[in-house]
Amino acid sequence: MAKGLRCKFRKRMRNVKREKYGKKELERLKTMIETKGGQDQEIKEIYKVKTETELKAEMEKKSEETMEHxxxxFxxxxxxxxxxxxxxxxxxxxxxxxxTQLKKSGRVKSKTKGKGKNGKK
Structure with a gap:
């Protein structure tokens, strides 16, 4: 089905809005942290910024833990x-x-269903 001009236009406008309001939201968050950061320690804990090395260490720790099954x-x-x-x-x-992929590759032989040539199984 063809994509209409109206849909493309709306998509373009959504992207513009996202950029515009994204900047405003980021500024608002920064001001919130600055104003309330000195008063409440809880907000600092919520909005803790992690470095790249901390994130990598955290990901390695998660990957070491094996999932239960x-x-x-198989x-x-x-x-x-x-x-x-x-x-x-x-x-x-x-x-x-x-x-079907296994049959094509020849790794597994297919089993025939039904009767043989003489009518016997």
């Missing part, structure tokens, strides 16, 4: 667990797509 291990190629089930985050369309 159900304990199931095969790296087929993505199935010990019971032969796919992970919960995979929907049916993703499973179908994954199976």
């Amino acid at each position: 159900s304990g199931k291990t 095969h790296p190629v087929t993505l199935k667990d010990e019971d032969g089930n796919y992970p919960a985050w995979m929907n049916q369309r993703a499973i179908r797509r994954h199976k």
